[in-house]
Amino acid sequence: MRPPRDTLKNPQQELRIFRLRALLAVVVVLVLSGLLAGRLFYLQIVQHEVYSTRSEKNRVRVEPLPPTRGLIYDRNGELLAENRPTYNLTIVRERVDDLDRTLSLLVDLLDLPEDRVEAFRERSRQRQRPYQPALLMSDLSEQQIARLAVNRHRLPGVEVEAQLLRYYPDAKIMSHVLGYVGRINTEELQRVDSGNYAGTHFIGKTGVERFYEDTLHGQAGLRKVETNARGRVLRELGRTEPVPGENLTLTLDTGLQRLAVKLLDGRRGSIVAIAPKTGEILAMASVPGFDTNQFVTGIDVDSYRALQQDHDLPLFNRAIRGSYPAGSTIKPFMAITGLRDGEITPDDVIYDPGYYQLPNDSRRYHNWLRWGHGRVNLERALEVSNNTYFYSLAHKLGIDRIHASLSQFGFGHRVAADVYGQGAGLLPSREWKRARFDQPWYPGETLSVGIGQGYLQITPLQLAAATATLANRGHWVKPRLVHEIGDEPVPTDLPDTLPDVELEHPEWWKDVIAGMEDVLSGNEGTARRAGAGLEYRMAGKSGTAQVFSLGQDERYNADEIKERLRDHALFTAFAPVEDPQIAVSVIIENAGGGSHNAAGPARAMTDYWLLERDHGEIPPEGAVDDGEPEEQ
Amino acid sequence: MVDFLLRRAHPVKPPESGMSRKRSLWERIHLDPWLLGLLLTLMSAGLVVLYSAGGQSLHLVTAQALRFGVALAGMVIIAQFSPSTLQRWALPAYLVGMAMLVAVEVMGDMGMGAQRWLVIPGVIRFQPSEMMKLAVPMMVASWLSRRELPPRWQDLVVCAVLIGAPVLLIARQPDLGTSLLVAMAAVFVILLAGLSWRIIGLLGAMAAAALPLLWMNMHDYQRQRVLTFLDPESDPLGAGWNIIQSTTAIGSGGLWGKGWLHGTQSHLEFLPESHTDFIVAVLGEEFGLVGMLAFLMLYLLIVYRGLWLAGAAQETFGRLLAGSVILTFFIYVFVNIGMVSGILPVVGVPLPLVSYGGTSSVTLLAGFGILMAIHSHRRLLPR
Numbered sequence A: 001m002r003p004p005r006d007t008l009k010n011p012q013q014e015l016r017i018f019r020l021r022a023l024l025a026v027v028v029v030l031v032l033s034g035l036l037a038g039r040l041f042y043l044q045i046v047q048h049e050v051y052s053t054r055s056e057k058n059r060v061r062v063e064p065l066p067p068t069r070g071l072i073y074d075r076n077g078e079l080l081a082e083n084r085p086t087y088n089l090t091i092v093r094e095r096v097d098d099l100d101r102t103l104s105l106l107v108d109l110l111d112l113p114e115d116r117v118e119a120f121r122e123r124s125r126q127r128q129r130p131y132q133p134a135l136l137m138s139d140l141s142e143q144q145i146a147r148l149a150v151n152r153h154r155l156p157g158v159e160v161e162a163q164l165l166r167y168y169p170d171a172k173i174m175s176h177v178l179g180y181v182g183r184i185n186t187e188e189l190q191r192v193d194s195g196n197y198a199g200t201h202f203i204g205k206t207g208v209e210r211f212y213e214d215t216l217h218g219q220a221g222l223r224k225v226e227t228n229a230r231g232r233v234l235r236e237l238g239r240t241e242p243v244p245g246e247n248l249t250l251t252l253d254t255g256l257q258r259l260a261v262k263l264l265d266g267r268r269g270s271i272v273a274i275a276p277k278t279g280e281i282l283a284m285a286s287v288p289g290f291d292t293n294q295f296v297t298g299i300d301v302d303s304y305r306a307l308q309q310d311h312d313l314p315l316f317n318r319a320i321r322g323s324y325p326a327g328s329t330i331k332p333f334m335a336i337t338g339l340r341d342g343e344i345t346p347d348d349v350i351y352d353p354g355y356y357q358l359p360n361d362s363r364r365y366h367n368w369l370r371w372g373h374g375r376v377n378l379e380r381a382l383e384v385s386n387n388t389y390f391y392s393l394a395h396k397l398g399i400d401r402i403h404a405s406l407s408q409f410g411f412g413h414r415v416a417a418d419v420y421g422q423g424a425g426l427l428p429s430r431e432w433k434r435a436r437f438d439q440p441w442y443p444g445e446t447l448s449v450g451i452g453q454g455y456l457q458i459t460p461l462q463l464a465a466a467t468a469t470l471a472n473r474g475h476w477v478k479p480r481l482v483h484e485i486g487d488e489p490v491p492t493d494l495p496d497t498l499p500d501v502e503l504e505h506p507e508w509w510k511d512v513i514a515g516m517e518d519v520l521s522g523n524e525g526t527a528r529r530a531g532a533g534l535e536y537r538m539a540g541k542s543g544t545a546q547v548f549s550l551g552q553d554e555r556y557n558a559d560e561i562k563e564r565l566r567d568h569a570l571f572t573a574f575a576p577v578e579d580p581q582i583a584v585s586v587i588i589e590n591a592g593g594g595s596h597n598a599a600g601p602a603r604a605m606t607d608y609w610l611l612e613r614d615h616g617e618i619p620p621e622g623a624v625d626d627g628e629p630e631e632q
Numbered sequence B: 001m002v003d004f005l006l007r008r009a010h011p012v013k014p015p016e017s018g019m020s021r022k023r024s025l026w027e028r029i030h031l032d033p034w035l036l037g038l039l040l041t042l043m044s045a046g047l048v049v050l051y052s053a054g055g056q057s058l059h060l061v062t063a064q065a066l067r068f069g070v071a072l073a074g075m076v077i078i079a080q081f082s083p084s085t086l087q088r089w090a091l092p093a094y095l096v097g098m099a100m101l102v103a104v105e106v107m108g109d110m111g112m113g114a115q116r117w118l119v120i121p122g123v124i125r126f127q128p129s130e131m132m133k134l135a136v137p138m139m140v141a142s143w144l145s146r147r148e149l150p151p152r153w154q155d156l157v158v159c160a161v162l163i164g165a166p167v168l169l170i171a172r173q174p175d176l177g178t179s180l181l182v183a184m185a186a187v188f189v190i191l192l193a194g195l196s197w198r199i200i201g202l203l204g205a206m207a208a209a210a211l212p213l214l215w216m217n218m219h220d221y222q223r224q225r226v227l228t229f230l231d232p233e234s235d236p237l238g239a240g241w242n243i244i245q246s247t248t249a250i251g252s253g254g255l256w257g258k259g260w261l262h263g264t265q266s267h268l269e270f271l272p273e274s275h276t277d278f279i280v281a282v283l284g285e286e287f288g289l290v291g292m293l294a295f296l297m298l299y300l301l302i303v304y305r306g307l308w309l310a311g312a313a314q315e316t317f318g319r320l321l322a323g324s325v326i327l328t329f330f331i332y333v334f335v336n337i338g339m340v341s342g343i344l345p346v347v348g349v350p351l352p353l354v355s356y357g358g359t360s361s362v363t364l365l366a367g368f369g370i371l372m373a374i375h376s377h378r379r380l381l382p383r
Helices: A011-046 A048-057 A099-110 A114-125 A142-150 A171-178 A186-191 A207-211 A213-217 A254-263 A293-297 A301-309 A327-340 A378-383 A387-408 A430-437 A443-450 A460-471 A508-521 A599-615 B002-007 B033-053 B058-079 B083-109 B128-145 B153-171 B176-192 B197-216 B220-230 B241-253 B279-311 B316-340 B359-376
Strands: A060-065 A079-091 A134-137 A158-167 A181-183 A202-204 A221-227 A233-240 A248-250 A269-275 A280-287 A350-352 A355-357 A364-366 A374-376 A482-485 A539-545 A568-575 A582-588 B118-120 B124-126
Touching (some): A011 B241, A079 A142, A099 A114, A171 A280, A327 A378, A327 A460, A378 A508, A387 A430, A460 A508, B033 B279, B033 B359, B083 B153, B128 B316, B128 B359
Antiparallel strands (some): A079 A134, A269 A280, A539 A568
């Protein structure tokens, strides 16, 4: 690498050469600098006018105009979601002389908590560009606005902006079904058309607000504005009006919904009511609920944590996501399955000694009545909710046919057309068990499913939908929540509706329904107390869902077990029998037996809908435990 | 000025002034107060402009100041080494740089991306090509300083290999701008070494002939930049946008400018990248021609002082390297202002010590560290 230092190397000459070249470099540098200076002179002096004008023209800006969100009404035109004008306090930092002084003045004037100021500082750091207002406080009170107006001259750069804010008058009773809007987050921004949401701050998060987001939101408009050098709008040059979101009229009846929430008051549970002929969801309550209005402006951390950690799960929508064992409410559907598949006729009679045994198996599957119901046909099996009859039927049918038939009633499906976040429950099958547990299906498990226990899990919405199908004598109508969009009625023939359930002898529907009518009106009917004094014909079926499985020959008293381990009470019904107007499912968690605890609320719902609706009077609660043995 | 540059050529004056015995504080810490003062002035002024250009983000300014601090520390450290040490480093630095460039090439093929090669998360993002901006001229200066000057054809062949290999690798990354700057820094060394005008003319003619070849090997976006430069109005919303907006910003600044923080072009988001490569537009808009010329003058003073220091160096290696460093610095300034004001095509060259960004500041100040080392170690060399 190192070359030999040859004698020809002459430091003095090298230095001379370098200095000459350096001198040349200085000349070149000066020439190039002169070129730059010349160019700058040309741009900034000679052409200044041209560029100045062009820079002025640059101050035309396009601003988005957010559309007004559509309103939501109930079926009677009662307003469920409205837009209230509110006032927000914003600050443009560039126009504030002394930010700290202004902030401390505002804290005094408006009695602001310190964390608001901190949040503001954070927001103003994250601004996209100068002269963009940063939010200090939303939803100012009248008094605060007045105080600001008086002190306006002391507060340059502080502005009060009007904004429409979503408000739910009946937030507590409509919380889950209606859902709520909240501030758009980054994830949602990526999902929506960013141009259309450029000026929008809120987006539907759950419920109807979420499902019908596109309909409710509308189409954003825009306006071209000329701004001054400080970005302040001077005049408008043109505009495209936004198209407001469509108003929605729901199928819900606020009165019925209010009654449902009242019936569940203090409990945990759900009531869903459907008009069988049209599939209109009349009420869909999940209790406890919560105040959705808190979520619109942004709920504070403590309140949110309290809601999240509440053992009663107020944020959980039981009506569509709660999975419960069906208990005996599955029996009418099992009966239809047996009739359809030719395993029974209405007149077939079995003898119930109080238990059922599988062939070649010593294990006894008990009826809820220890000493048995004796001779039982289909109608009586439903009336007294006989387990033995349905054990026998389930065994004859086998899980494959049970799965196929219950599936036709909507179990295991997300049944409603326009309900956001539905759960599918669980309709077990041989394949499901293989995939889930890598185990074969055992005959004993079929018996459990036959009385609505075991792996089978349903949602209150599914139960109501299946009952509506039963009320329609097998005709399927897809449940839905929205009646009209704008002024246009939503078509009733919705896609993906399940096929009708058909019987070879259509008159057999009557036999099943007769058994259900006996539940409320028969001498032995499990819910005959709730059915006392009916002014119309009502068909129903009670159910008691075990929270945990009991071992063989084990008896227990609900009172002795902690409240949380008590059975869930279920009841499903429709009325009137000859011309069904309403199908209703009731599930009350840990309430005990269904006939005593859930039948009353179901009756109250049908009473209200058929008798009292127009009188506006809400009847008192009907469910009273009378201490009789409880069917399962 | 000639006189000024030449005066120091004579051997150190006899010790009657006492200067050579008693070294000043600045000499003991191996820094040049004039150059340091000018650099600090430039960086401070740069931070002021950056505050406005970056949307008045204090965060941006502190981050930049922090980088300056790191870069200055690097400069001071490098200044402590004698030129002979630096010369000994030339070959290892060059070889390490080449190894890293080859690694980048290989990793790039493996799909790990070429530009950000050496990453210590949160601390430094190091590009080997950045290091080569100093390592290549060091290598060439080291080689030539041992040869008889002015360089001859055979020297040129060696230099061509030394320069060509890294430049090609960088160009393949692809980073045409940096590869040209690296090549230019090395060419400055050769020119300062006294390459004869005949050869310069010949090579210049060959380069001109090679231009079409270069064009054919360009990536589409690189060609687009050149085309856009030739006619920015052809694509006013696409690639020409920056040039139209930046010339508008500068032009609308006029003689005195719109005032600090009052530029509308950059603040209203008409001008993208206003805090990095296009920061001159903010400068021109807010401080006008007066501000622009003040900055240009600051740069010229730095270049002048740098050349003066180079000319005062005793050893050929130091002289060549120092000259190349300072001329490259000027080329940065020229290319950046030229591109933003629309007389050069848009290439990714930052405005030295003003544009937001860490890597280039570190390289630049390391270069100034070398300059100061070369100057301040003169009298320690027994010659």
